[in-house]
Structures are given as structure tokens and as C-alpha cells.
Amino acid sequence: MDRLKNKVAIVFGAGPNIGGTIAHFLATEGARVCVMDASEAAANETVAYLQERGLEGFGIAGNARNNEEVQNAVAQTVARYGRLDIAVNMAGRVHWSHVLDMKLDDWNDSVGSFATAGLITTQHCARAMLETGGGSIIHILSTAAHFGEADGAAYCAAKAALLSFARSSALDLAHLGIRVNTVTPCSMEHQLWTTMRDEMFDPNWTPPERSGFYSRQEYLDQMPLRRFPKASDLAWATVFLASDESSCMTGADIAVDGGLRHKYPTWSPGKHHPVDIRDYARNVQWTKYGDPQGPLTDLLGEPV
Template structure:
């Protein structure tokens, strides 16, 4: 439980799923953590959760796309804890539309959410690390969208791909300072079963949306060699590793946490050889907050619809 003892970390994006779980695991491994979010309630709730378990944390409101906000959050963290060793950036907003219909404001917001936020968090973190003599670790959360083209996902794919190659370039720029920059790539997450994609399983009148790039949870599950979606804890453990001295010779690297999705042969469909229905998967799924299991999903949302 001391893999990050005496280290100080900032997590940009701190809801109870991915960001909050990462912050929780960093704190559990000994780091003092600042959790930041554009929503005050999210930052406060995550900080209070960590403090309630006996670890050190503080919450701050801020937008990772805003230079002044990022600078203020980094400065306050160093003022509070005396140094900075780890920064995790997973902030960002997603806009879906095809190329012909993409609005310029949505495009610009996507680029700002990921590529610009990546620049600002890296820039201010690295400056603070240099000032306090820390050979720190900067970690950006990506998506399989950074590696593939997706229908209706031009803005998201482009912005995530920009963040991927930004991180690689930043790793080269900062290497002679001993500051490492790496990325973690998840695919569609398990918590989306009870958030953005719940209607597919729990609404008997659900119909697939018209959007061309849309896929069902069943179709996605059938592409995963490990036959499960990544959980927030899976990303948190990967982040802990990249934040710790265990990865001290790694920079410019991307860790795929995607149940094998990115490395399977494209035409191989794992679900054809190991079928599992999404409703059965959902019945066995537990809701998690900050990486801790809550009630069974079916206890919260009712019994999933039966197979047709």
C-alpha cells in the first residue's frame, strides 16, 4: 500500500467512476492527492471520500482547458503539499456527428477538451516538477478512438489521436529532465452499462439509435477477447503503475487496458467462439463508485429484460 509513499498527485477529472477511482487508488498507495473537476460537487465528493478513508486529499474546481485554472490548481497543490510528482489528465467532453454535419464549435471544444487540456496539464505540471526537483510522471487517459476511425466520431477520434501524439512528443521533450509522459487506453467501460447505455438492456421498447457509428453493448462485448469490459479499477491500477517508480524506465508508452480489443485479428469475433449475452453480463455486474463495489446492478435498476 506504499507504492506512492511521499508523492503528491493531481487528477484532472474527478467523478466517481474513472477519475475518482484513480484518485482513490493513488491515495490508497500513499500519495497526497488534489482532485479537480469543472463541477464543484464532483471534486468535493471525491476529496471527501478519500479523506473519509484516512488519506490526504483536497478538491478544487477548475477547467483543464483553461490556462489560468490549470496554473492555479498546480500552484495550490504545491503550496499545500510542498511538491508535485504525478499528474493524471482525464478531462474532456465528447461530441458526436458525422463529418458533413460537424459543427465548428463542437470540433473546437473537442480539440480543447483533449489536445489543449493535454498541453496545459503537461506544461504546468512539468514546470512545477522542475521547480521542486521532482522527476515526475504525467499520465493522459485516452480511448481506442485515438487508434481507430469511428463513424460519427471525427472530432473525438481526431482530438484523442492528437493527445496520443502530443504525449509522445512531450515525453521526448521532457526526457532529459527525467520527467516521464505516458498514456493509458481503455475501450468502452463497464460503468457505461448503467449510465450512457443502460436503455439497451433495461428498456423493453429500446431501439437502436439512427446514428451510423452506434453499436450495441452486445456487439461490443462480442469483440472483447477477455469477454468483459474494463472497469475503473483496471485503469486505476495501470495509472498507479505508471505513477510509481516501477515504471521508471517507461516514457512515451501507451498501455492498452481494453480486454485485448486492439490486438485481436480484425475479422476474429471472440463472441462467436465464447458467446455471452449482454443481459447475463449485466446480471453479474456490480456498480462501483471510486473502485468499490456497491449493490448488484439489477438491485438498482430492476431485473434486465429477458432475451428475445
């Protein structure tokens, strides 16, 4: 409970799944937390969740791609808590399109957002960390940073840019006592009840017309651990990188993907240890800020 005692953190992105869960876990381990989100309501909801549990935090509306808004969030955090030790960035915009149909505005929005947010958050947070002798900066990536994905040229390019940026900034900041690391999840379990719910629960569902589309069953069949990562899995990896337990790590990437990235490409775990995606969904606990809320079927009904 005290792995981050007396530390101060900023989390850029405050939704109840990944960003909010990370903020919750940082605070549970003793950190005082600022959460910044483009949605003021999302930031306030996360802070209310923390405060209801006796945890310390405050929220602020802002865009991590905006230099002045990030600078303001860092300044407010330091003014309130006197220091900054941890920064977690997961800001960016996603656009899917076949490469021949990609709109330049969408490309610029996606590619610019992840790398630009990475630069701005790193700059302002690192400058604040210098005042107290160092800190830990963590960027949340995606398997898209490591692979090509059909219909995902903009997203893959953006996340790969953020990965290389994190590695380079780790070298620039190492002698200043500031560590920069990354965490790479794959498709997350919470997406079963958000963006991918219809695939399992709608009997009339049909696949979208995207050349790069794959079903949740196809995805699960590639997972050596035979499950999707939870938001809490990602949060615990972030807590580790934020803590002194990882004090000799910088420029590193932690894969939180059930073994997906490291399996032999032509080996399909699902052929040897089958798991039906609808049975999987029946056993899922949907979560909010990392806390179980009940069976997924209570939220969406019985899978067809």
C-alpha cells in the same frame, strides 16, 4: 499500500467513475491528492470519499482547458504539500456527428479541448516537477485515439492528437526526469449503468439513429477477455505508471481493453465463446470510486 508513499498527485477530472477511482487508488497507495473538476460538487464529493477513509486530499473547481485555473491548482497543491510528482489528465469534451453534419463549433470544442488540456496540464505540472527532480504525467486516452469510428471524427481526431502530443512531450521532458505515458481504455463497464443502461434494461429501447452505432452485445462480442474494463482496471494501470515500478517507461501506451485493440480484425470472439450481454449485466457489480456497491440489478432492476 505504499507504492506511492510520500508522492503528491493531481487528477484532472473527479467523477466517481474513472477520475475519482484513479484519485482513490493513488491515495490508497500513499499519495496525497488534489482533484480538480469543472464541477466543484464533484471535486468535493471525491475528496470527502477519500477523507472518510483516512486518505489525504483536497479538491478545487477548475477547467483543465483554462491556463490560469490549472496554474492555480498546481500552485495550491505545491503550497499545501511542498511538491508535485504525479499528474493524471482526462479532460475533454465529446461530440458525436456524421462528418458531413459536424458543426464547426463542436469540432473546435472537442479537438481543442483534449489537446489543449493536454498541453496546459503538462506544462504547469512539469514545471512544478522540475523543482523536485522529475515526475510522472499520465494522459487517459481511448481506443478512438488508435482507430477511426463512424460519427466520431471529432473525438478520434482529438484523442489521436492527445496521443501524439503525449509521445512528443515525452521526448521533450525525458532528460529532465519527467516521464509522459498514456493509458487507453475501451468502452467501460460503468457505462452499462450510465450512458448505455436503457439498451439492456428498457424493454421499449430502440437504437439511436446514428450510422456508427453498435450495441453493447456487438461490442462485447469483440472482446477477447469477454468483459469490459472496470474503472479499477484503469486505475491500477495509472498507479503503475505513477510509481517507480515504471521508471524506465516514457512515451508508452498501456491498453486496458480486454485485448480488443490487438485482436485480428475479422476474428469475433463472441462467435466462439458467446456471452449474452443481459446475462453479463446480471453479474456486474456497480462501483463507486472503484469500490463495489452491489449487483447492478439492485441499482436498475432485472434485465428484461
